[in-house]
Amino acid sequence: MTERQDPDLPLLRAMASGDTSACAELYARHGRGILTYLLGQLSGDQKLAEEVLQDVMLAAWQGAAKFRGESKVKTWLLAIARLKALNARRRKRPTAAELHENIAGDAPTPQHITERGATRLSVREAIRELPDDQRETLELIFYHDLTGVEAADLLGIAVGTVKSRLHRAKNNLRGILQRKEVEE
Amino acid sequence: MKSWDELLWLHLTGALEGQDRAEFEYLLDTNPAYREELAEWTRLEDGTRAEVSDRVEQLPPLPSSFFDRLEMIAAQDGRKRVTTSINGSHRNVPYQKVQDKMTVIPLEKPRERHKLNISYTLIAAVAAAALFGVLLFYGREVDQGPPPESANPPPAGLSDDESLLALTTTPTPAPSLTPSGTLVGPTVTLRPSVTFTSTPFWDVQVTATPIPAQGGRTNDPRASITPSVIEPIIAPPATLVGRVRLPGGDFSPQIAWSPYGNIAVAAYSGAWLYNSDALNLSVRLLPDEGPGLVSVAYSPNGQRIATLNWDQKLTLWDVETGLRLGQLEDLDVWDTLMFADNRNIVFNRSFGAVEIQNSLSSTSLGVADTEYISREAGIATVVPGTGRVVTVNAAGEIKLVTVVSGNIASEFTVAISGQPLRSAVNAAGTRFAVASSNGVVQVIDLETQTEVARTTLDGIPGALSFDSDGALAVSSRTATLSSVWLWDYEADAKNAILVFDLPINDIAFEPDGDQIAVMTGDGLLLLLEIEQ
Numbered sequence: 001m002t003e004r005q006d007p008d009l010p011l012l013r014a015m016a017s018g019d020t021s022a023c024a025e026l027y028a029r030h031g032r033g034i035l036t037y038l039l040g041q042l043s044g045d046q047k048l049a050e051e052v053l054q055d056v057m058l059a060a061w062q063g064a065a066k067f068r069g070e071s072k073v074k075t076w077l078l079a080i081a082r083l084k085a086l087n088a089r090r091r092k093r094p095t096a097a098e099l100h101e102n103i104a105g106d107a108p109t110p111q112h113i114t115e116r117g118a119t120r121l122s123v124r125e126a127i128r129e130l131p132d133d134q135r136e137t138l139e140l141i142f143y144h145d146l147t148g149v150e151a152a153d154l155l156g157i158a159v160g161t162v163k164s165r166l167h168r169a170k171n172n173l174r175g176i177l178q179r180k181e182v183e184e
Numbered sequence: 185m186k187s188w189d190e191l192l193w194l195h196l197t198g199a200l201e202g203q204d205r206a207e208f209e210y211l212l213d214t215n216p217a218y219r220e221e222l223a224e225w226t227r228l229e230d231g232t233r234a235e236v237s238d239r240v241e242q243l244p245p246l247p248s249s250f251f252d253r254l255e256m257i258a259a260q261d262g263r264k265r266v267t268t269s270i271n272g273s274h275r276n277v278p279y280q281k282v283q284d285k286m287t288v289i290p291l292e293k294p295r296e297r298h299k300l301n302i303s304y305t306l307i308a309a310v311a312a313a314a315l316f317g318v319l320l321f322y323g324r325e326v327d328q329g330p331p332p333e334s335a336n337p338p339p340a341g342l343s344d345d346e347s348l349l350a351l352t353t354t355p356t357p358a359p360s361l362t363p364s365g366t367l368v369g370p371t372v373t374l375r376p377s378v379t380f381t382s383t384p385f386w387d388v389q390v391t392a393t394p395i396p397a398q399g400g401r402t403n404d405p406r407a408s409i410t411p412s413v414i415e416p417i418i419a420p421p422a423t424l425v426g427r428v429r430l431p432g433g434d435f436s437p438q439i440a441w442s443p444y445g446n447i448a449v450a451a452y453s454g455a456w457l458y459n460s461d462a463l464n465l466s467v468r469l470l471p472d473e474g475p476g477l478v479s480v481a482y483s484p485n486g487q488r489i490a491t492l493n494w495d496q497k498l499t500l501w502d503v504e505t506g507l508r509l510g511q512l513e514d515l516d517v518w519d520t521l522m523f524a525d526n527r528n529i530v531f532n533r534s535f536g537a538v539e540i541q542n543s544l545s546s547t548s549l550g551v552a553d554t555e556y557i558s559r560e561a562g563i564a565t566v567v568p569g570t571g572r573v574v575t576v577n578a579a580g581e582i583k584l585v586t587v588v589s590g591n592i593a594s595e596f597t598v599a600i601s602g603q604p605l606r607s608a609v610n611a612a613g614t615r616f617a618v619a620s621s622n623g624v625v626q627v628i629d630l631e632t633q634t635e636v637a638r639t640t641l642d643g644i645p646g647a648l649s650f651d652s653d654g655a656l657a658v659s660s661r662t663a664t665l666s667s668v669w670l671w672d673y674e675a676d677a678k679n680a681i682l683v684f685d686l687p688i689n690d691i692a693f694e695p696d697g698d699q700i701a702v703m704t705g706d707g708l709l710l711l712l713e714i715e716q
Contacts, residue, residue, distance in 0.1 A: 018263035063505030123231035143236040156468025
């Protein structure tokens with residue numbers, strides 16, 4: 001990765017040499033995106049997400065000298081955010097339904113969708129109904145503008161799986177909206 | 185020329201350029217179905233952006249204390265302070281050394297323990313209900329559409345649906361597992377992928393032909409995974425609190441807990457880190473490395489991870505940032521990797537030696553000849569602070585190796601029943617357990633240097649792990665089934681807490697002892713809570 005390919009690289013190099021203003025600049029560029037991602041990972045817990053965001057920036061400050069440019073800086077920050085979210089989530093016992101979902105996979109059943117039904121679902125509301133992994137993949141591709149390879153690396157899955165998640169998300173969304181139309 | 189799907193993928197990921205863009209636009213102009221599909225994607229994209237962008241109203245400013253922490257870190261690692269003068273030139277000023285005042289920023293906060301104060305009767309009732317519910321669910325699963333994407337791909341000759349577990353029970357109630365490891369209950373009909381002849385546990389009817397062998401993928405160890413026929417049966421005092429299948433049909437030979445409750449999984453596709461919050465979030469390290477991992481270990485402070493590849497490459501990772509800190513190649517390592525302390529790594533070498541290396545400087549601290557005979561005879565570290573590694577060889581010689589020098593600090597001999605396969609040390613560093621090939625598990629007191637307990641398992645022992653209260657979990661494998669046993673050796677009580685048809689590759693108690701992670705031979709990671 002070169003500076004031309006990634007305009008954040010000079011900031012990281014400056015951070016590695018001790019420039020705190022570079023860290024502030026990196027935060028200004030990516031803080032909102034990282035915070036958005038963390039809120040998605042941490043069930044919307046604003047306070048926790050903001051704490052973790054600071055931890056992400058601290059980790060970036062600590063690791064700046066070791067960063068080898070194997071990915072874009074933004075992707076690396078998202079990866080750190082994912083690591084931090086991993087640690088920040090406190091142990092929460094799954095409900096039987098959550099375990100059931102884990103075992104059954106990510107495609108909601110018709111019954112599942114019906115049970116969740118609201119009176120009227122907009123596309124946005126329907127997106128909220130998607131399984132976590134599909135929603136996260138959508139977010140990385142469509143909001144954070146990662147490439148398929150970058151999203152795959154971040155999520156630790158194959159590019160083909162990224163594609164299949166997107167397609168499942170689209171099909172699930174269509175199913176949710178059609179079903180609600182029929183119900184109404 | 186690219187297909188519509190390929191062009192659409194490039195469009196969705198912002199990589200559509202030049203000729204591809206022209207081709208994409210041409211297809212859109214000439215095919216209404218493509219326009220309709222693109223409109224659907226656009227709706228999804230717009231909806232996602234709208235949904236996500238509303239999460240953050242305003243980015244909070246970083247507090248001044250944050251920058252104080254940056255300076256403290258910079259002072260600690262010797263960075264220079266960079267300031268910008270009026271004319272834009274930079275000058276470097278060393279940070280004032282503030283190391284004495286510095287506090288270590290914790291990687292993770294130790295988790296709160298959640299103890300259940302529920303009576304044993306209630307737990308048993310809940311567990312029975314859960315078992316019943318799980319079995320009911322398996323019966324439904326066949327009818328519930330596609331398998332999860334992370335499930336093993338179906339072998340040749342069988343459809344997705346056929347490769348799913350097909351477990352039906354008639355009549356209810358569901359089978360249950362007795363503490364002695366016997367399954368009791370109704371006849372269970374399995375649509376098998378392996379042939380059961382007779383087992384002491386199951387009354388099995390084989391109702392389908394065996395799954396054909398998978399050929400042509402022998403280089404990928406994932407190809408040799410045999411799909412399971414049954415789902416893991418879990419019994420009190422264990423309850424299932426988390427379950428996840430490794431993505432892509434992956435498998436894992438070894439798992440490890442961090443001091444703070446995350447679980448690292450050494451897998452073919454890399455090191456997966458799961459949080460123990462029902463295993464609901466994972467991170468993968470080593471995305472572009474191969475071929476596969478055989479071992480993974482957390483440093484005692486949880487800030488480093490070491491991984492060992494099949495090709496003898498040891499990599500040290502910073503858990504904080506996911507960055508690689510160093511790599512050692514062409515090591516003569518068998519299969520076990522451990523941190524002796526936060527700095528030094530211990531591993532088995534061939535020809536019966538234990539080597540200790542400084543993980544950052546790559547310097548060898550010493551090699552202790554422990555005269556292993558068994559390839560898989562395990563080593564085990566004593567708790568941090570004692571600075572010793574305990575080993576056992578087939579002659580029953582137990583040796584305590586001093587970490588800092590690699591010298592054998594002391595040794596004694598205990599009659600080991602058979603060929604040692606696995607070993608473990610309790611959290612206090614006082615008890616050493618050895619499982620042998622003949623099914624005998626012995627617990628040895630390291631202070632008195634005597635055997636204090638022994639039991640015999642039905643089958644060959646697999647993995648061993650002590651809980652924080654001193655009980656021992658051990659897996660065993662017969663010709664057809666695997667079990668995980670919870671053995672309170674001081675009370676001489678042994679309960680089967682899990683039965684499965686595939687091997688149990690590893691088990692590991694969490695550091696504070698009320699949960700145990702189990703990795704099955706087909707890449708299923710289970711998290712069980714043990715009611716103490």
